[in-house]
Amino acid sequence: MSEASLSPLQIQAMAQGARDASRRLATTPSKVRSAVLLRLADLLERQAPALLVANAEDIRAAGDSLPAATLQRLHLDASKVAAMAQGVRAVATLPDPLHQVQLHRLLDDGLELTRVTCPLGVLCVVFEARPDALIQISALALKSGNAVLLKGGSEARHSNAALLALVRQALVEEGLPEPAVQGLPDREAVAALLQRPDLVDLVIPRGSRELVQSLQAATRIPVLGHADGVCHMYLDAAAATAMAVALVRDAKLQYPAACNAVETVLIHRWAAARLLPALVEDLVPRGVELRGCPACLALVPTLGKAMEADWDAEYGAPILALKVVADLDEALTHIRAHGSGHTEAIVTEDHAAAARFLAEVDAAGVFHNASTRFADGYRYGFGAEVGISTGRIHARGPVGLEGLLSYRYLLLGHGHCVEDYAGPSARPFKHLDFTTGS
Known part of the structure; x- marks a missing residue:
């Protein structure tokens, strides 16, 4: 150029x-x-x-x-x-x-x-x-x-x-x-x-x-x-530990600079004592900087302290914000407040919780038990993409x-006039759809 x-x-x-x-x-x-x-x-x-x-x-x-x-x-x-x-x-x-x-x-x-x-x-x-x-x-x-x-x-x-x-x-x-x-x-x-x-x-x-x-x-x-790629992964109370750790690792580290990399992980309070140490053990040796809320720091005091700005941050780097939430309701509220409408994911074996997450999260991509990094035109079978729209x-x-x-409407007639379809003696429309392949 x-x-x-x-x-x-x-x-x-x-x-x-x-x-x-x-x-x-x-x-x-x-x-x-x-x-x-x-x-x-x-x-x-x-x-x-x-x-x-x-x-x-x-x-x-x-x-x-x-x-x-x-x-x-x-x-x-x-x-x-x-x-x-x-x-x-x-x-x-x-x-x-x-x-x-x-x-x-x-x-x-x-x-x-x-x-x-x-x-x-x-x-x-x-x-x-x-x-x-x-x-x-x-x-x-x-x-x-x-x-x-x-x-x-x-x-x-x-x-x-x-x-x-x-x-x-x-x-x-x-x-x-x-x-x-x-x-x-x-x-x-x-x-x-x-x-x-x-x-x-x-x-x-x-x-x-x-x-x-x-x-x-x-x-x-x-x-x-899309203006931002602030993607979340919510680890539900029924999240399997090994799966949760593997998905967070992939979503954060497979390509940290990507707009579909995870930036904030939300953890159900009932699972925090089980999942948070496992995440720390897996991610810290891989060079990830972890920033946690007060509840996270109470469980793992060696974490960095998350500031309010971290909940809206798109790091594009090996940095991850962690927050303990009371339940699915609080997770949904947090995503509504801080999500960018790009891609959000839930990790859980509770299908009712997953169904509610998929139904209520308003984002271009909403995933269950899958890495946010799948939000990609090539991986969707589009061949490529010109970008992500939120x-x-x-x-x-x-x-x-x-x-x-876009599309165009093509109308093929044989001298048809609108006046024949108006007035007291109007000719009725048929409005019959042809079957697929006809």
Whole structure:
């Protein structure tokens, strides 16, 4: 992605190019869109050494200026590049999401209504120091027939430029318009596009709370994203000790920088004397900093003291807040007060408690006896994700192909007029739905 600033006319030309490309993509056969992705996967594997060189340049430039969690997201290695290629192939093999019939209804003889899926159009995606996001987003956008304008974090400048070049190469080699995927040079370009709802259909931020909130405040274009990843795991009175410890360990340590990593563990008071020492014994030797409430400190005095701010903290690091709660009611109250609507989990063998937790917790993901780290588009079988949405409108949770689609109503008639269905002698509608597969 170039660092050179662009004039307003140049930015408009980029967006118009994306709009034109989106119209082409919307009518491109699925096999062609998938062919681009398969070629991209091959290019990623062949160009892996060059990608790692570009990434090493970003790592050197960052030095000690980035937090450990950010540096972890920025870093690429051979396994991450291989995972990118695997993810792109997974998206390529998904069924075509476009032109799928969602509704087929006979309004009257010779008058048929269908609702079919279609792309949103042009996406503007702003993401921070995570170069693999560029590949995930591009793959999902192309598979769903959307064009995309990308602004990656300056920390990943060289990595993003190298990856973007491969995406555009794949487009050209398969005969699709190169402007379907473009890189925005700076924040000024993003700011200009935020004022163009005629050229951009959806804004997707992937990054900090500050990034999401700043974009939401600056545009009338719909913004899809999540501001926080404050995820909880509630260990119920009927939680099995070995399972509880293993799930907390996985949810905290499998990838601490992820937005679906657990940040606060709530423990039922009847199980605290059994579960808290087991957690301490398992997590402290693994380098986890534990911060506990007064009830936790009474059981394990060596814990750090949790402050009020810890209940709202998204650490993105091996730090975990612990709190003893009286019962499920208090756990639910705490999650309502401090949860970010991302992912919440309960560990219990009490199915009634689990059923109530699943029914009452208002979050994009609500899990029973499973790690919060499963909240991921790839793990859900989406192939990849453009981000996580904690809103309640359009798309929620990991956003894959379905979240990048809208729909159109197609009406086929034979000279039908509305006046025939109005007035005292109005002709009645039949409103008969065709069976699936008809």
